[in-house]
Amino acid sequence: MTQNAAKVSVIVYLVLVTLSAVPIFTGEGALSGIFSVVLTLPWIVLISRIIDLIKPAPASSVLIGVVAVMIGAAINSALIYLIMNWITAKSRKN
Numbered sequence: 001m002t003q004n005a006a007k008v009s010v011i012v013y014l015v016l017v018t019l020s021a022v023p024i025f026t027g028e029g030a031l032s033g034i035f036s037v038v039l040t041l042p043w044i045v046l047i048s049r050i051i052d053l054i055k056p057a058p059a060s061s062v063l064i065g066v067v068a069v070m071i072g073a074a075i076n077s078a079l080i081y082l083i084m085n086w087i088t089a090k091s092r093k094n
Contacts, residue, residue, distance in 0.1 A: 005084055005088055006080075006081045006084035006085045006088065007081075009080050009081070009084050010077045010080050010081050010084075013039075013073075013076065013077060013080055014073065014077060016039060017036060017039050017040065017069070017073045020033075020035035020036040020038075020039055021033070021036050021066065021069060023035070024036065024062065024065070024066065033065060033069070036069045037069070039073070039076070040068075040069050040072030040073050040076060041072075043071065043072035043075045043076065044068055044069065044072045047068040047071055047072060048068055051064055051068065
């Protein structure tokens with residue numbers, strides 16, 4: 001049960017990130033991906049600065065944004081899983 005908490009937390013987070021990415025493809029507003037950015041902070045800021053340094057010429061900005069969101073979500077998912085495992089291990093000892 002305690003290991004399931006970490007898995008469930010990661011699954012809920014990834015579902016939220018996936019749902020927040022839908023407006024990027026369906027919306028036409030400039031802020032259509034703002035929820036994806038919020039969910040993948042602080043990594044999205046770091047990744048976007050690295051991409052600005054590299055400046056890939058032929059790539060589209062939407063593609064770069066989606067890749068940055070995916071990388072940020074992967075990092076956050078790993079952190080959520082590790083932190084939840086640590087918390088559940090601490091609660092089992094007590």
